[in-house]
Amino acid sequence: MAAPCFFSRLWRAALALLALGSLAASQIEDQAKQFFRSGHTNNWAVLVCTSRFWFNYRHVANTLSVYRSVKRLGIPDSHIVLMLADDMACNARNPKPATVFSHKNMELNVYGDDVEVDYRSYEVTVENFLRVLTGRIPPSTPRSKRLLSDDRSNILIYMTGHGGNGFLKFQDSEEITNIELADAFEQMWQKRRYNELLFIIDTCQGASMYERFYSPNIMALASSQVGEDSLSFQVCPKSLCVSTPGHRTDLFQRDPKHVLITDFFGSVRKVEITTETLSLQRDSQITESSYKEDRMDEELMEPLKYAEQLPVAQIIHQALLAEVWTLPSAPCGMLGSRSWPATFTETEAEGLAPPWGLHSRPVGPYHHGFLQDLWNQAHEVHFLDSRVREGRVEDCSLG
Amino acid sequence: MAAVGAAATHLDVVRGKRAALFFAAVAILLGLPLWWKTTETYRAPLPYSQISALNALQLRLMVPVTVVFTRDSIPLDDQEKLPFTVVHEREIPLKYKMKIKCRFQKAYRRALDHEEEALSSGSVHEAEAMLAELKEQAEGSLTVYVISEYSSLLPQDMMSYIGPERTAVVRGIMHREAFNIIGRRIIQIAQAMSLTEDVLAAALADHLPEDKWSSDKRRPLKSSLGYEITFSLLNPDPKSHDVHWDIEGAVQHYVWPFLNALSAAGNFSVDSQVYNIDPKAYNASELPVRVEVDMVQVMEVFLAQLRLLFGIAQPQVPPKCLLSGPKNEGLMTWELDQLLWARSVENLATATTTLTSLAQLLGKISNIVIKDDVASEVYRAVAAVQKAAEELASGHLSSAFVASQEAVTSSERAFFDPSLLHLLYFPDDQKFAIYIPLFLPMAVPILLSLVKIFLEMHKSWRKPEKID
Numbered sequence: 121m122a123a124p125c126f127f128s129r130l131w132r133a134a135l136a137l138l139a140l141g142s143l144a145a146s147q148i149e150d151q152a153k154q155f156f157r158s159g160h161t162n163n164w165a166v167l168v169c170t171s172r173f174w175f176n177y178r179h180v181a182n183t184l185s186v187y188r189s190v191k192r193l194g195i196p197d198s199h200i201v202l203m204l205a206d207d208m209a210c211n212a213r214n215p216k217p218a219t220v221f222s223h224k225n226m227e228l229n230v231y232g233d234d235v236e237v238d239y240r241s242y243e244v245t246v247e248n249f250l251r252v253l254t255g256r257i258p259p260s261t262p263r264s265k266r267l268l269s270d271d272r273s274n275i276l277i278y279m280t281g282h283g284g285n286g287f288l289k290f291q292d293s294e295e296i297t298n299i300e301l302a303d304a305f306e307q308m309w310q311k312r313r314y315n316e317l318l319f320i321i322d323t324c325q326g327a328s329m330y331e332r333f334y335s336p337n338i339m340a341l342a343s344s345q346v347g348e349d350s351l352s353f354q355v356c357p358k359s360l361c362v363s364t365p366g367h368r369t370d371l372f373q374r375d376p377k378h379v380l381i382t383d384f385f386g387s388v389r390k391v392e393i394t395t396e397t398l399s400l401q402r403d404s405q406i407t408e409s410s411y412k413e414d415r416m417d418e419e420l421m422e423p424l425k426y427a428e429q430l431p432v433a434q435i436i437h438q439a440l441l442a443e444v445w446t447l448p449s450a451p452c453g454m455l456g457s458r459s460w461p462a463t464f465t466e467t468e469a470e471g472l473a474p475p476w477g478l479h480s481r482p483v484g485p486y487h488h489g490f491l492q493d494l495w496n497q498a499h500e501v502h503f504l505d506s507r508v509r510e511g512r513v514e515d516c517s518l519g
Numbered sequence: 520m521a522a523v524g525a526a527a528t529h530l531d532v533v534r535g536k537r538a539a540l541f542f543a544a545v546a547i548l549l550g551l552p553l554w555w556k557t558t559e560t561y562r563a564p565l566p567y568s569q570i571s572a573l574n575a576l577q578l579r580l581m582v583p584v585t586v587v588f589t590r591d592s593i594p595l596d597d598q599e600k601l602p603f604t605v606v607h608e609r610e611i612p613l614k615y616k617m618k619i620k621c622r623f624q625k626a627y628r629r630a631l632d633h634e635e636e637a638l639s640s641g642s643v644h645e646a647e648a649m650l651a652e653l654k655e656q657a658e659g660s661l662t663v664y665v666i667s668e669y670s671s672l673l674p675q676d677m678m679s680y681i682g683p684e685r686t687a688v689v690r691g692i693m694h695r696e697a698f699n700i701i702g703r704r705i706i707q708i709a710q711a712m713s714l715t716e717d718v719l720a721a722a723l724a725d726h727l728p729e730d731k732w733s734s735d736k737r738r739p740l741k742s743s744l745g746y747e748i749t750f751s752l753l754n755p756d757p758k759s760h761d762v763h764w765d766i767e768g769a770v771q772h773y774v775w776p777f778l779n780a781l782s783a784a785g786n787f788s789v790d791s792q793v794y795n796i797d798p799k800a801y802n803a804s805e806l807p808v809r810v811e812v813d814m815v816q817v818m819e820v821f822l823a824q825l826r827l828l829f830g831i832a833q834p835q836v837p838p839k840c841l842l843s844g845p846k847n848e849g850l851m852t853w854e855l856d857q858l859l860w861a862r863s864v865e866n867l868a869t870a871t872t873t874l875t876s877l878a879q880l881l882g883k884i885s886n887i888v889i890k891d892d893v894a895s896e897v898y899r900a901v902a903a904v905q906k907a908a909e910e911l912a913s914g915h916l917s918s919a920f921v922a923s924q925e926a927v928t929s930s931e932r933a934f935f936d937p938s939l940l941h942l943l944y945f946p947d948d949q950k951f952a953i954y955i956p957l958f959l960p961m962a963v964p965i966l967l968s969l970v971k972i973f974l975e976m977h978k979s980w981r982k983p984e985k986i987d
Binding site for chain 1: 725773819820823824826827847849873877880884935937938939940
C-alpha cells in the first residue's frame with residue numbers, strides 16, 4: 121500500500137519540478153531575449169550627400185534610395201535629417217525633370233512627390249553637419265533641421281560622396297576628417313544623444329573614416345577599404361571595379377549577430393496600455409450646458425466637406441496617356457477591353473502601370489470636358505516610361 | 520693703406536656679427552612669444568576643480584517633521600521631556616557615485632488647545648478640516664499628530680492615517696519606550712510620504728548602471744521646464760458618427776485643477792484637436808449617429824495616465840495604515856512634494872553630468888574656443904548646484920527645486936552653445952605646410968650666421984692656446 125502512495129508522491133514531485141523547471145527556463149529565455157534587445161524607444165536617420173554637379177548624380181540617388189527605404193520601414197520625416205548638396209531632380213540637364221532614378225533602367229523614381237530635404241544645396245557644409253550631430257545649433261533653426269535625439273534613440277548615419285584616406289570631401293571646397301567625426305560622436309556620447317549608432321559610409325577609402333572612433337555603441341560599415349576606390353557597378357564592370365566592404369563592431373556592446381536591421385532602418389514607437397483609472401466626481405452642470413450649446417451649434421453649422429486625399433485629376437491624366445499609346449506588341453486583351461481605364465486607375469493608384477514601353481501617338485479626341493484639356497496636355501510629353509508617373513517641370517517647384 | 524682697409528673690413532665683420540645676433544635675438548625673444556600668443560585659441564578660465572568636486576558631492580535631503588503629542592498619547596513623565604528634536608539619518612543605498620543621505624528632523628512638541636479640540640472630534644476628516652484652516656505648510660515638511668492609543672478618531676484596527684495634505688495621524692502608546700516606538704512609526708509614515716528608495720531610483724534611472732529594460736523606470740517623462748499636452752479625438756468614420764466631446768469643459772473642470780496642483784513642477788499648456796479621417800465629402804442626412812463622449816470616464820483614464828507619465832507612483836503605505844481618499848484634483852499635496860524631491864535630485868544629477876562632460880571635452884579637444892558668456896554660464900551652473908545642495912540640506916524644498924532647475928538650464932545652455940565648435944583641427948602635416956614657407960626663408964640665414972659666428976668664436980678661443 122505504501123509503495124503506490126510513495127510513487128504517486130514522487131510522480132507529483134517530479135511533475136512539479138518539471139513545471140518549475142520549464143517556468144524557470146522560460147523566464148531565463150525571456151531575460152536572455154531582453155538582453156539581446158536594444159532598448160531603444162525611437163529612431164532617427166541622418167542622410168548626407170556631399171557632392172554637387174551633374175556627374176555626381178549617383179550620390180544623390182544613393183542617398184534618396186536610403187531615404188526611401190528608411191521611410192518605408194517607418195521612420196517619419198520628422199525624424200529624418202536629409203542633406204542633399206545639389207538638386208538633381210530639377211537640374212537643367214535632367215531629361216526627366218522632377219525624377220531621380222536609382223538604377224539606369226529607370227525603374228524606380230526615388231525622388232517622388234513627398235521628399236523633404238532639410239539641408240539643401242549650399243547649406244550642406246561640414247559646420248552644419250557637425251552642428252546637427254552635436255546639437256550646437258543656433259536657436260533660430262527650425263525643428264525639421266534639428267536632430268532631437270535622446271539617450272534612447274538609435275541613429276542611422278549614412279554618408280556618401282567623394283572621400284580619401286582619412287577625409288570626406290564636402291562640396292569641392294572643404295573636407296571633414298575622421299578625427300573631427302570621432303570627436304563629434306564623442307560629444308554626442310557625452311551628452312547621451314544616442315543609444316546606438318550605425319554609421320554607413322559609401323565613398324572611396326571609406327574604412328579610413330571609422331578608424332578613429334572611440335565612443336561606445338557605434339557600429340560602422342564602409343563600402344571600401346583604405347587604398348580602394350568605390351565605384352558604381354552600373355558604370356564599371358564588376359571584374360574591374362570591386363571593392364571590399366569593411367566593418368567595425370568592436371565598440372558595439374551587443375553581439376552583431378543579434379542585431380536586427382530594423383533596429384536602425386525601421387522605427388519603434390513607445391506605446392503602453394494602462395488599466396488603472398482615477399475616480400472623479402461628476403460635475404452635472406457641465407454636461408447639461410454643453411449639450412445645449414451643441415444643439416445650437418448644429419443648427420447654425422453647414423455640412424462639412426473634406427479635402428480630397430487622392431488627386432483624381434492626375435490619375436485620369438495617367439489613364440489618358442496610357443490609352444493613347446499603341447504598340448504592335450501590346451497584349452490585345454488589355455487594349456481592347458472597355459473596362460481598361462477603370463482597372464488602369466486602380467493599378468495606377470498603387471503606383472503600378474501596364475509594363476510595356478511606349479511611344480506617344482495621338483489617337484484622337486478621347487472624352488469631353490476637362491478630360492479634353494488633359495488630353496491636350498498629353499501632347500507635350502515626348503517619351504514616357506509607363507512604370508513611373510511622369511513628372512512635369514512645374515513639379516520642380518516642389519520639395 | 521692696407522691696414523686701414525683691414526681695419527675697415529674688421530669693423531664691417533664685427534658690425535655684421537652684431538647685426539646677425541640682434542636679428543636672432545629679436546626673432547627668438549620677441550617674435551616667438553608674439554607668434555605663440557596670437558595663434559592660441561581664446562579659452563576663458565573655467566572652474567575645473569569645482570566641477571570635479573561636484574561629482575563627489577554629498578547630497579543630504581532633509582525632511583522637517585513636526586510631531587505633535589496630545590495629552591493622553593504618551594506617559595506623563597515622557598510628556599515632561601517635551602519639546603525636543605530628534606534626528607534620524609540614513610544613507611540611501613543606490614549604485615550612484617553621488618551619495619544621498621536622507622535626514623528626518625523630528626521636532627517633538629505638545630499640542631496646543633485648538634489642536635486638542637480638533638483631534639477630539641468625531642472623524643479624522645473633521646479633524647483635518649479644522650486643523651488645515653489655521654496654517655499653510657511649507658513644501659517638503661510634514662506634520663504628524665500623535666493621538667491616544669484608544670482614541671476613536673481612527674477605526675480601531677488602524678494604527679495610522681495619511682491625509683491628503685501634508686498631515687498624518689499616528690496612535691500613541693503608554694509604554695516606557697514610548698518615544699522609540701512612536702518614533703519608528705513616524706519614520707515609516709514620513710518615508711511613505713516623502714522619500715523612498717524607489718522614488719529616488721526612478722529619478723536617477725538614467726544615471727544608474729542598472730539594467731535598462733524595466734518599463735516602469737523608463738516611463739516617466741524627464742524633468743523639464745514645461746510640458747505641452749494635446750488631446751486628439753480620432754473619428755475614422757465621420758459619415759456615420761457625429762461625435763461631440765466637451766473637451767473644453769472637461770479640461771477646465773478636471774485637467775486644469777490637476778495641472779494647477781502640479782504647477783510647481785513646471786509650466787503646462789493644453790490644446791486639443793479632432794482628426795476626421797474620411798476623404799469623401801459627406802452631407803448631413805439621417806445617417807450620422809450622434810455620439811456623446813462621456814468626458815468624465817475619459818478624463819479618469821487620462822488623469823491616471825498623466826500621473827504615471829509624471830512618475831507619481833502608487834503610495835506605499837505601511838501596514839495598518841489608512842490612506843485618505845483622493846482629492847478632487849487627483850493629486851495629494853505630499854505626492855507633489857515627492858515629485859519635487861525626485862525632480863530636484865534628477866536635475867542635480869543631470870547638471871553635474873553635463874558640467875563634467877563639458878569639462879572633459881574642453882580638456883580633451885584643446886582647440887575649442889571658450890567664450891566669456893559660456894564661461895559665465897558654467898560658473899552660474901556650478902553656483903546653482905551648490906545652492907541647491909545647501910537648500911536641500913536645510914529642508915527648503917521649493918527654493919532647492921528652483922535652484923536645481925536653474926542649474927540644469929545653465930549647464931545645458933553652456934554645453935549646447937553654438938560657439939563650441941571644434942573646427943580648428945589641423946593635422947600636423949598641414950601645420951608644417953603652412954608655417955615652413957613663412958618661417959624657413961627667414962630662419963635659415965639667421966641660423967647659418969649664428970653657426971658661423973659660433974665656429975669663429977670657437978676658433979679664436981683655440982688660437983690663444985696654440986700661441987701660448
